[in-house]
Amino acid sequence: MKDVFVVSETTELEAETIMDESMKKAESLLNWIKEQQDGSYRIEEDRSDNKITLILHTDCADGYVTVNFLQFTIAEYRIVNKAEETVFYLHFELVDEEHARYLFKEMKEALLKQQDSGTINALLCCTCGLTTSYFTMKLNETAEASGTDIHFDAVPYEKLYEEGSTRDIVLIAPQIGYRLKDAAAIMKDIPVREIPVQIFSNYDALGMISFVKECVAEKKETKKAETADAIGSLQAGNGALLYVSIVDMEGRTQLAYRVCSDEKIVAESQIVKEKYVFSDIEDIIDLVTRTNPDIHEICLVTPGSVSEGKLTYAKAGIISMPVADMLKEKYGIEVILMNVTDAIALGYSLRECGGEDIAFYFLPTGSYAGSFALVHDGEILGTAGYLGGDQLSAITSITTFPMNPFSLQNTPEGNIELAARYMTGLITYTGCRRIAFYAKMIPEADVLRRKICEFIREEYVPEIIKTESVRRYIYEGAAELLKHYRK
Known part of the structure; x- marks a missing residue:
């Protein structure tokens, strides 16, 4: 009994030491944040037994900096506007104070932008x-x-x-x-x-x-960001597989993750940012692997060209980066890299078409080309995303424009022109009989179909389907793609 007591006492002392160190790090960060106050907002502080929150009040939005003292020290940065919309949200383990300061500066910049909307x-x-x-x-x-x-x-x-x-x-x-x-x-x-x-x-x-x-x-419905209670969900249990997805949607980047174990979801959350950098992925993995140490595989679903574990995503400044090997070396966990449009296409096929063949075209607002994926016999055709390099080159070579395609990306008429010409190339090259698409600036499928009929005879135009959402298909498609990667 005495030995048991000594072990318990030592454990408590170690826990107290860890908590003291965490408190010092948190207090240092929070004091630094207080020093950044420049009159553009006022700060309110709220303390409880296991967390400290600084609230940055402005006339148009409130920023929340919360440090949670749980098994690990978790920081959350959130901005909520006066319409109660979460317009910025991220969370990470508080390990590197310099990195936490960098993220706060990004949050502050986003908060002050909300000021302009007063x-x-x-x-x-x-x-x-x-x-x-x-x-x-x-x-x-x-x-x-x-x-x-x-x-x-x-x-x-x-x-x-x-x-x-x-x-x-x-x-x-x-x-x-x-x-x-x-x-x-x-x-x-x-x-x-x-x-x-x-x-x-x-x-x-x-x-x-x-x-x-x-x-x-007039009373308008407010669209709230689908950010789960990250701190609560992360305590749900240990998972075996971590999905991380990145989607550029209407001027913001949505980073989401899900932890699955025994085919059950044990944790998930979403992060909303104006701009995306590669360290955002590492922040998610750092946090989730600490709270779920049994993760043995990471599936990273990303925009850009994916080939043999390398990623090219020019918008984020990533050119032929060996992402899979880099993350595997850092975390000691197998990493599988896949293109987000491929995952969306396969997920759409499974959920909406019973696994039948379909092409998917993803055209976010502000894009002059978008991306394709083609599902055939339950698999994605091509490699390197975007239907694969050979297929993309072929479609691009037969797609001509009466004007610079960059000039078409900002109007519905321009988006219809872009989509119709790329889809015409897709139809001509692949002979696909069904195309689903996401394009916020194209109001309905019929107008796109009529435009395609200007380039090819109507009897050759396949079924055209518009979807209002893509996120619902990502995880299901990624899970199916994993089966093929493991073969």
Whole structure:
């Protein structure tokens, strides 16, 4: 009994020592964060038995820096705007204070960007931007004179989608009112309205300001980020397989992970960031492998070209990086690298088509090409992602444009042109009979099909299906791809 007591006492002393070291590291970080206060926000501190939270208050959003003292010291950075949307979220084990400071600077930058949204930012749009530009000058003068916190800008139609998604309201001039339906369908998260003819024709600034206030005040559904309670879920149990997925969606990067054991999900979460760097992946793996030490395999699902464990993803500054070997050497865990469009395509085939053949085209907003994957007999054709190098080259070689494709990426008409021409190449080269696609700026499948019919005869055009989401297919497709990688 005495020996047992001594062992217990030693364990408690070790635990106290570890906790003291964790507290010192946390206090050092939090004190440094307090020193960064520059008047752009005010700080409130909240302490409990097992966590410390600093709340950074601004008029438009609140930032939360939380350090949790559990089995390991876990830091969480979160930004929640006044619509209760989580617009920034990440969590990591607090090991390297310099790295934690770097991530805080990124969070602070994102928080201060939210400050700019305190004013209602309204965007007017007409064909060329001339009439709305004049009206905008009058509107801003009237808003300033009346003390109204609204700022107006004007753009020609060709820049509507490039500029509109970041505004609080979009206002379409009557002369292009026929574009309202598509604009409202594409920019679902913000109010899109046609300017009343009586207001526009008379340049009625006061009437317009009242109209904007009414539109913004309307009750709108808020889209909350699907971020699970990371701290709670990470205590669910030890897993055997870690999935990490990266998807670029509408100007933000979504990094998500899931831990599976015995075909059950024991932990999962999602991180939302404006920009992605490779160390974000390492932060996730560091955290999850510490809390789930039985993980024996990591499946990394990523954009870019994947070939023999190497990744090329120019947007993140990654060129032919031997990611699989690097991570395996660092963590001592087998790492399998796969293309995210391949996973989406296979997951879509399994969930929506019973495993039948299908091509999938993924065209995120702001992309001038997108990416393809082709499922045949339950497998992805080609290698290196994007249908493989040979297939991509063949499709690109037979895809011609009447103008620079970069000029087509910012409007629905341009996206339809891009998708139709690439799909025509895909149909011509592969003979596929069903294509599913994700493209937020293409309102419906029928308009895309009609465009494709301009290039090939209608009887040769396959079934075209639009999907509103891709994330639901990633894990299922990745799990199926793993079976093929293990053969």
